[in-house]
Amino acid sequence: DSGVTQTPKHLITATGQRVTLRCSPRSGDLSVYWYQQSLDQGLQFLIQYYNGEERAKGNILERFSAQQFPDLHSELNLSSLELGDSALYFCASSVVGDRAYEQYFGPGTRLTVT
Amino acid sequence: QKEVEQDPGPLSVPEGAIVSLNCTYSNSAFQYFMWYRQYSRKGPELLMYTYSSGNKEDGRFTAQVDKSSKYISLFIRDSQPSDSATYLCAMSVTGGFKTIFGAGTRLFVKA
Numbered sequence: 001d002s003g004v005t006q007t008p009k010h011l012i013t014a015t016g017q018r019v020t021l022r023c024s025p026r027s028g029d030l031s032v033y034w035y036q037q038s039l040d041q042g043l044q045f046l047i048q049y050y051n052g053e054e055r056a057k058g059n060i061l062e063r064f065s066a067q068q069f070p071d072l073h074s075e076l077n078l079s080s081l082e083l084g085d086s087a088l089y090f091c092a093s094s095v096v097g098d099r100a101y102e103q104y105f106g107p108g109t110r111l112t113v114t
Numbered sequence: 115q116k117e118v119e120q121d122p123g124p125l126s127v128p129e130g131a132i133v134s135l136n137c138t139y140s141n142s143a144f145q146y147f148m149w150y151r152q153y154s155r156k157g158p159e160l161l162m163y164t165y166s167s168g169n170k171e172d173g174r175f176t177a178q179v180d181k182s183s184k185y186i187s188l189f190i191r192d193s194q195p196s197d198s199a200t201y202l203c204a205m206s207v208t209g210g211f212k213t214i215f216g217a218g219t220r221l222f223v224k225a
Contacts, residue, residue, distance in 0.1 A: 042202075043218070044215075045213060058212060090158070092157075097209075100208075100209035101146040101163055101209035104160075
């Protein structure tokens with residue numbers, strides 16, 4: 001158990017809908033990362049937050065947005081969903097400083113868009 | 115061309131074999147090199163980490179980084195069926211910032 005929690009575990013929804021994925025980082029970790037993992041694209045970095053502020057953006061679509069709240073939990077919002085958005089979405093967290101490379105991953109949310 | 119290239123496999127070996135997993139990369143600014151292991155339907159977990167060039171050993175696992183060739187390797191000695199998983203290489207310029215992952219290599223160790 002990494003200490004990172006994600007809800008829900010599974011999500012099935014229709015095209016055009018909007019969903020919210022939630023992540024709670026390990027106790028003490030200030031950085032949260034979101035990744036998308038699909039069969040053909042591998043693990044793709046979406047966005048990073050540090051202590052409530054956006055720190056880095058990767059290949060995140062404009063239909064997707066995220067935020068980190070004062071209690072450090074984070075939410076990833078996916079809107080106008082398309083079939084191609086079906087994937088595993090992982091959240092990871094890390095400390096800052098010398099050990100920031102060490103990311104702890106949650107169990108993931110499996111999103112199926114029908 | 116992807117920043118990080120990794121052969122997706124699958125790689126199938128008998129128990130006890132030495133396994134070699136590799137990645138190449140194009141960004142010479144990468145300084146942090148990691149290997150993650152991911153079991154089916156689970157999140158990745160960090161196995162090994164190397165900063166800049168050199169070797170690092172941890173039990174049956176050895177990580178090597180050759181920055182001149184932009185090539186990293188993970189060796190698993192005396193492989194076990196429990197090592198069957200997907201192994202992802204990952205790298206970043208600064209620790210934790212925009213980490214780029216390889217596609218992952220699926221490894222099967224047969225008893």
